[in-house]
Amino acid sequence: MKSKTIFLAFLILIAPVLISSRAHKFYVSITKVELSEEAKSVQIITKIFIDDIEATLQKRYDPNVSLDTKKETEAHVKLLEKYVLQKFKVEIDGVAYQLEYLGREYENDVVKCYLEVPGITDLNKIEIENSVLMDMFEEQQNIIHVKKGKTRKSLVLDKEHPKGMLNFD
Known part of the structure; x- marks a missing residue:
């Protein structure tokens, strides 16, 4: 009887805490932006969790979007490019630039998208x-x-x- 009471107390008190902590997810992306004086460009690598971007593309464009799987199609890759270019914008020293999408690669559970702003030799302010x-x-x-x-x-x-905005003056 005592073991049933302890088990019941566990279910009532501890189990909801464990379940809710597992259900919570941290949503984050990491982007590196670097001025390359040699390449005369601003180079950008953005890392996004595959499951998050896939869910977004499925909701926004096509429920069949699949990234980094055998089901991935060129159309799915184009939707990824379209979405990233719509959501990522750069202004350097007060001038808005069109980003060039160079490609993507998968690394574990992350997709790395490569972007570039060519023709940049210096920057003082970047938005x-x-x-x-x-x-x-x-x-x-x-x-x-x-x-x-x-x-x-x-x-x-x-x-x-x-x-x-960041200033490098």
């Missing part, structure tokens, strides 16, 4: 808007690390503040 996944996940945070030479600065963007 970045990254609203990737914010239309799907309220808690989404997009962390941006920008490097110019030996100086590194960071931003944390969220749904209320999807845009931020």
Whole structure:
């Protein structure tokens, strides 16, 4: 009888805590932005969890989107490119630039998307808007690390503040 009481107490008190902690997920992407003086460009690598971006593309465009699987199609890859280019914007020294999507690769449970702004030899001020996944996940945070030479600065963007500016003057 005592073991039944302990088991029942466990179910009532402890089990909900364990279940709710497993159900909670942290929504984040990490983006590295770097001025490459040699390549005369701003190079961008954004890392997004595959399951999160896949769910977003399925909801937004096509319920059959599948990334990094045998079911992935060229059309699915194009939807990823389209979405990332819609949600990521860069302004350098007051000028808005069109990003070039160079490609993507998969690494474990993350997709790395490669973007570039060609023809940039210097920057003093950079404004970045990254609203990737914010239309799907309220808690989404997009962390941006920008490097110019030996100086590194960071931003944390969220749904209320999807845009931020860094000065390198």
